[in-house]
Amino acid sequence: MGYEQGKEGFDLKKEEAEQALKEPKELKIEDKLFTVKYNPSKDSHIKINHEVCKKCKTQKICLSICPAKVYTEEEGKEEIHIAFENCLECGTCRIACTDNAIDWQCPQGGMGVCYRCG
Numbered sequence: 001m002g003y004e005q006g007k008e009g010f011d012l013k014k015e016e017a018e019q020a021l022k023e024p025k026e027l028k029i030e031d032k033l034f035t036v037k038y039n040p041s042k043d044s045h046i047k048i049n050h051e052v053c054k055k056c057k058t059q060k061i062c063l064s065i066c067p068a069k070v071y072t073e074e075e076g077k078e079e080i081h082i083a084f085e086n087c088l089e090c091g092t093c094r095i096a097c098t099d100n101a102i103d104w105q106c107p108q109g110g111m112g113v114c115y116r117c118g
């Protein structure tokens, strides 16, 4: 009896798994970022030299290269907005901005993204 119940449960999960394989659900970046844990700091660890950005030589690569979409442009605003709280601390933007407009410092000790090992 217990075995039958277990078997039923197993079959249901198997169906769901097969369905998921047939129609994989594409997660949006926002969904994935929702699973990331942060210890938010009050102060931004990222600063931009907006004057340098006016003569950007990389077609504003910061807007597309950041996996966490930290850099965005808001309609009607000239300056790039920095959502520093979402930073994954990968360091990509520091390399990609060859104009060196980005001043990126490690967040204060214990602040920022929380990575788990294992």
Ligand code: SF4
Pocket (backbone or CB within 6 Å): 048, 052, 053, 054, 055, 056, 057, 058, 059, 060, 061, 062, 063, 080, 096, 097, 098, 099, 100, 101, 102
């Ligand atoms: S931060 Fe760097 S890549 Fe982004 S707009 Fe400014 S100069 Fe360009």
Ligand code: SF4
Pocket (backbone or CB within 6 Å): 046, 065, 066, 067, 068, 069, 070, 086, 087, 088, 089, 090, 091, 092, 093, 094
């Ligand atoms: S360090 Fe990585 S996650 Fe953080 S702002 Fe730069 S590119 Fe984005």
